[in-house]
Amino acid sequence: MADPTYYMPPEWAFHKATWLSWPHRLESWPGKFEPVPAVFVEIASWLSSSEEVHINVLDEAMEREVLELLRNSRHEQLRLDRVFLHRIPTNDAWCRDHGPNFVFRESGFRTEKVILDWEYNAWGGKYEPYDDDNAVPERIAFQEQLPLVSTGIVLEGGSIDVNGKGLLLTTEACLLNPNRNPLMSRADIERELGNYLGIQKVLWLGDGIAGDDTDGHVDDMARFVNENTVVIAVEDDPADLNYEPLQENYRLLQSFTDIEGNPLQVVKLPMPSPVFFDGERLPASYANFYIANSVVLVPTYRCSRDASAIELLQNCFPGRRVVGIDCFDLVWGLGAIHCITHEEPALPV
Numbered sequence: 611m612a613d614p615t616y617y618m619p620p621e622w623a624f625h626k627a628t629w630l631s632w633p634h635r636l637e638s639w640p641g642k643f644e645p646v647p648a649v650f651v652e653i654a655s656w657l658s659s660s661e662e663v664h665i666n667v668l669d670e671a672m673e674r675e676v677l678e679l680l681r682n683s684r685h686e687q688l689r690l691d692r693v694f695l696h697r698i699p700t701n702d703a704w705c706r707d708h709g710p711n712f713v714f715r716e717s718g719f720r721t722e723k724v725i726l727d728w729e730y731n732a733w734g735g736k737y738e739p740y741d742d743d744n745a746v747p748e749r750i751a752f753q754e755q756l757p758l759v760s761t762g763i764v765l766e767g768g769s770i771d772v773n774g775k776g777l778l779l780t781t782e783a784c785l786l787n788p789n790r791n792p793l794m795s796r797a798d799i800e801r802e803l804g805n806y807l808g809i810q811k812v813l814w815l816g817d818g819i820a821g822d823d824t825d826g827h828v829d830d831m832a833r834f835v836n837e838n839t840v841v842i843a844v845e846d847d848p849a850d851l852n853y854e855p856l857q858e859n860y861r862l863l864q865s866f867t868d869i870e871g872n873p874l875q876v877v878k879l880p881m882p883s884p885v886f887f888d889g890e891r892l893p894a895s896y897a898n899f900y901i902a903n904s905v906v907l908v909p910t911y912r913c914s915r916d917a918s919a920i921e922l923l924q925n926c927f928p929g930r931r932v933v934g935i936d937c938f939d940l941v942w943g944l945g946a947i948h949c950i951t952h953e954e955p956a957l958p959v
Contacts, residue, residue, distance in 0.1 A: 614717040617808035619955045620774035621901040626956040627662035633703035638943045645939040655685035658692040660902040666698040701743045707766035708743035709952035710750045723957050724757040728765040733824045734789025764790040768827035773834040776810035776869040783817045783826030810869045817855040821893040829948045830895045835926040839875040843897045882911040887942045898946040906930050909937035909946035
């Protein structure tokens with residue numbers, strides 16, 4: 611029998627569900643945790659209008675608390691019948707990075723959904739403990755009765771973006787950082803991404819944005835919006851810290867081609883005005899949007915550029931409703947909408 615092959619669908623492929631991990635770690639939003647659950651309620655409500663929403667909670671007490679928050683919200687988009695809570699403990703709320711990476715595995719004429727169990731070390735051991743976060747994919751696989759494939763490789767979901775046609779976007783700053791996989795070369799990493807995600811070509815960008823504690827996750831900078839188009843956050847102010855790295859990444863993207871050698875379409879996405887809290891520059895970016903079945907949720911930052919970013923992304927997703935979500939408080943945790951969500955694709959019929 612031939613070896614199984616793996617394939618990771620792009621985010622815009624049809625979802626069965628979106629997964630979240632409910633926030634509870636006060637240290638992630640020091641002095642400003644109080645408004646964060648309401649942002650999760652709004653995001654979960656919009657997602658429930660589009661697909662199932664599965665939320666990891668610590669225990670029975672948190673399950674009751676989250677249900678009460680949802681019921682009391684009276685959000686017009688909330689479909690509570692599509693929301694499912696699971697007692698799967700976490701250390702933090704960043705489900706994009708610790709959550710299950712669902713892929714399809716083909717063996718012969720059979721296609722099945724499996725969960726890839728990448729190792730998770732809290733972005734190079736920056737925040738401890740992270741043992742529960744690292745166990746999330748295994749626990750979800752057991753609960754959902756899905757096969758689990760352990761890779762032995764440290765990788766976070768926010769560090770990669772795929773187009774479903776053999777391309778993967780990432781950054782040297784993150785994937786080649788010795789705090790992840792110090793014994794692996796660039797070629798080693800490319801080979802494993804090919805093996806587990808069905809990737810034929812890796813597109814390497816450089817440094818990430820200011821304030822990003824993940825060592826340069828690509829989902830704060832550049833994202834596929836269809837098979838041959840990438841939007842990239844670009845800073846136009848030469849005095850801004852993000853100007854040089856984002857201009858350089860824009861130049862790199864313009865030089866990249868798909869697996870057949872065709873140039874990519876590259877669309878500039880504005881950066882919001884700098885966001886600070888307690889004197890700290892935060893990683894605010896419109897690129898941290900999330901694509902659900904019928905909606906695209908875009909972080910906004912109480913900034914004059916919010917409307918133009920939403921309009922640009924609406925043009926990229928004509929079949930979906932693009933909705934701005936106020937993430938001015940959420941981003942104090944150093945992440946926004948894409949960082950807290952993880953898609954579960956539906957098996958093709």
